[in-house]
Amino acid sequence: MNELKKLVPDLAQYIRKNPKGENTLDFANPVAIRLLNEALLKQYYQLTFWEIPEDYLCPPIPGRADYIHIIADILKETSLTDSIPKGDHIKGLDIGTGANLIYPILGNREYGWQFVGSEIDKKALKSAQKIIDKNECFKNRLELRLQPNPRDLFRSIIKEGEQFDFSLCNPPFHASATEAREANERKQSNLKGKTVSESILNFGGKNTELWYEGGEAKFIQNMAFQSKFFKESCLWFSTLVSKKENLKGLNKTLKKVEVAEIKTVPMGQGNKKSRMVAWTFLNEEQRNEWTQKRWKK
Secondary structure: OHHHHHHOHHHHHHEEEOOOOOEEEOOOOHHHHHHHHHHHHHHHHOOOOOOOOOOOOOOOHHHHHHHHHHHHHHHHHHHOOOOOOOOOOOEEEEEOOOOOOHHHHHHHHHHOOEEEEEEOOHHHHHHHHHHHHOOHHHOOOEEEEEOOOOOOOOOOOOOOOOOEEEEEEOOOOEOOHHHHHHHHHHHHHHHHOOOOOOOOOOOOOOHHHHEOOOHHHHHHHHHHHHHHHHOOOEEEEEEEEOOHHHHHHHHHHHHHOOOOEEEEEEEEEOOEEEEEEEEEOOOHHHHHHHHHHHOOO
16 A cells, blocks of 8 residues: 555555554545555556546456456467467457546556457547557557447447457446436445445446446347357457446347357356357357467567
């Protein structure tokens, strides 16, 4: 904690003593969470700048890092070698990259991958671009694209002839603004140990980040259906699935669009259980051709 305070001095005012007399952070305070993320990114990923506007999603870094490492393992398995493909010739697509840009940051700093991040929110895109501009290490490695149609996930983002080695997405959890607010009030009540009637989002979040008409189930099924039109543009599509009951509908859609393979990987941080689902339309021979063409550098 002392090292983190040196990197971000403002963090010190949000450190408290727990009942055991140990230093801990005020995790119910959204400012404290943002400052903690800034410090972690500076210490462990060598960023010189990271900020996000108020009320935007401030992600828990360990869980996001897990997703990146799972993608890395899938690429290693696909490569039929004992090493993870690294370097900027490996290209990822982050659907809904957000103001925080967290997946491209982690993927680039951990493995040197190149990224395109898509976003429908112009303010979020401006924030993400500022992070890129203020970190020299991201120059010519991270690119942002505005999605003009909220109903589209890949169209208008993937250019003709462009290829991605993977896509990833952290979809909106909730089906409405009311559902999102109630969920966050329950989270705040648990953190504070008492009932909270007004939602203060400790991890922030705008409407486009937190909810989608039809909820997570509808969003990921739309993603699966739309992916079939880009089956030769992306080797592995993937998404987080927070609710186990949504797997059935997703798998049904994936089988309907005739994917070649599906991978479901359980994930967990603390009490939160989730899973990542990845799929490809390419058979084993086609995947081998892909890796020989793009990864043998």
